[in-house]
Amino acid sequence: MAKILCVLYDDPVAGPPASYARDGLPHIERYPDGQTPPTPSAVDFTPGELLGSVSGELGLRRFLEERGHTLVVTSDKEGPDSVFDRELADADVVVSQPFWPAYLTAERIARAPRLKLALTAGIGSDHVDLEAAIRHGVTVAEVTYCNSISVAEHVVMMILSLVRDYLPANRIVHEGGWNIADAVSRSYDLEGMHVGTVAAGRIGTAVLRRLKPFDVHLHYTDRHRLPREVEEELGLTFHPSAQDMAPVCDVVTVNAPLHPETEGLFGDELLGTMKRGAYLVNTARARIADRDAVVRALESGRLAGYAGDVWYPQPAPPDHPWRTMPHHGMTPHMSGSSLSAQARYAAGTREILEAWLDGTPIREEYLIVDGGKLAGAGAHSYSSGSKA
Incomplete structure (x- = not known):
């Protein structure tokens, strides 16, 4: 029998909701690329x-316990005395989320001799040291595409919020004010701006598609160039690198995985080449900036605004400078954890566990590391040397 260690974020401060704002969810038959949920x-x-x-509990307890497996669920994940570290020693499976990552470092993987599967309930497995997982024969999987559109919607919301300066205007209302000059002094139209995405995978392409109706000029950079018909359909300008693209854009959105090629990409040098008053949105990984x-x-x-929902470390400490820097639109890491997305990533987590426990193949598109090498989505998105 297997022991599944599941690390999830804390319940609401007032406890689990007694009721919800809406009844049910729309049914999604297929994702935009044809993949089934x-x-x-x-x-x-x-x-x-x-x-x-x-x-x-991602709806897992009944399923696992009826099969005789052990499920341990905790939010306590930091430090050698954390529940996560205590329970990791004999865990067969670790389930974690990008929103509340249990960092599976090389040291932790070495202390978990039974660990065979690191499963991300969501997308983005950079909290796992992939090189260590390869060395120790640990399969890494995630629920590919389950919340890509959720994140893309969040990106568009943040772009509009920054450019239109929505949050300060909303604060004026909460504070009882009405000064229109204050409300519009940093507010612009998105129309006509040049907007670029660093990476045009599922999320980046979904952002581009959602921005096209705003009559903007769209740009992208990616190590995998999009098909010509997609470029023509969306009116895209391709750039060979972020260094080439960033200086021409009024808005840049980062939708790339964290790996050695992207870590620290938006530092003083690249930011210094951007237009004065440009906006940067990062819902990918904090350490890309x-x-x-x-x-x-x-x-x-140099930047007129910065927004995102990714921090390092997570959760961010109270004194993290991004909490108090000017002209920001930061949120906790929530873009991919809407209630709609949770239903999909919980179902995907169960699908992966069913396959692993039954000894049947895990969907290729869910795999990041398998058989001692990058596999599936991991072979497309990550590069050798990726670490937590």
Whole structure:
């Protein structure tokens, strides 16, 4: 029998919701590229309920315990005395989320001799040291595409919020004010701007598609160039690198995985080449941007705004400078954890566990590392040397 160690974020401060704002969720038949949503044999949860926090347990307990397996769920993941570290020693499977990552470092993997599967409930497995997983024969999988559109919607929301300066205007209302000049003094139209994405995978392409109706000029850079018909359909300009693209854009959105080629990409040098008053949105991974360089760029006016929901470390400490820097639109890491997305990534987690426990193949598109090498989505998105 297997021991599954599941690390999820804390329940709401006031406890799990007694009711929800909406009844049910729209049914999604297929993702935009034709991939089907998760197809587990069954689910033991109500779609649209809070599943990603500790009490939600991703709807896994009944399924696992009826099969005789052990499920340990915790939010305590930091330090040698954490529940995560204590339980890791004899865990067969670790389930974690990008929103509340249990960092599976090389040291932790070495201390977990039974560990065979590191499963991300969501997308983005950079909290796992992939090189260590390869060395120790650990399969790494994630629920590919389950929340890509959720993140893309969040990106578009943040771009509009920054350019139109929505958050300060909303704050004026909360504070009882009405000064229109204050409300519009940093507000612009997105129309006509040049907007570029670093990476045009599922999320980046979805962002481009959603921005096209705003009559903007669209740009992208990616190590895999899009088909010509997609470039022509969306009116895209391709750039061979972020260094080539960033200087021509009014807005840059980062939708790339974290790996050695992207870590620290937006530092003083690249930010210094961007247009004065450009906007940067990063819902990918915090370490793609240099923390202090972003603060300096906002304080100097090089950047007119920065928004995102990814931090390092996560959760961010109270004194993290991104909490108090000017002209930001930061949120906790939530873009891919809407209640809609939770239903999909919980179902996908069960689908992967069913396959692993039954000894049947895990969907190729869910795989990041398998058989001692990068595989599936991992071979497309990551590069050798990727670490937590």
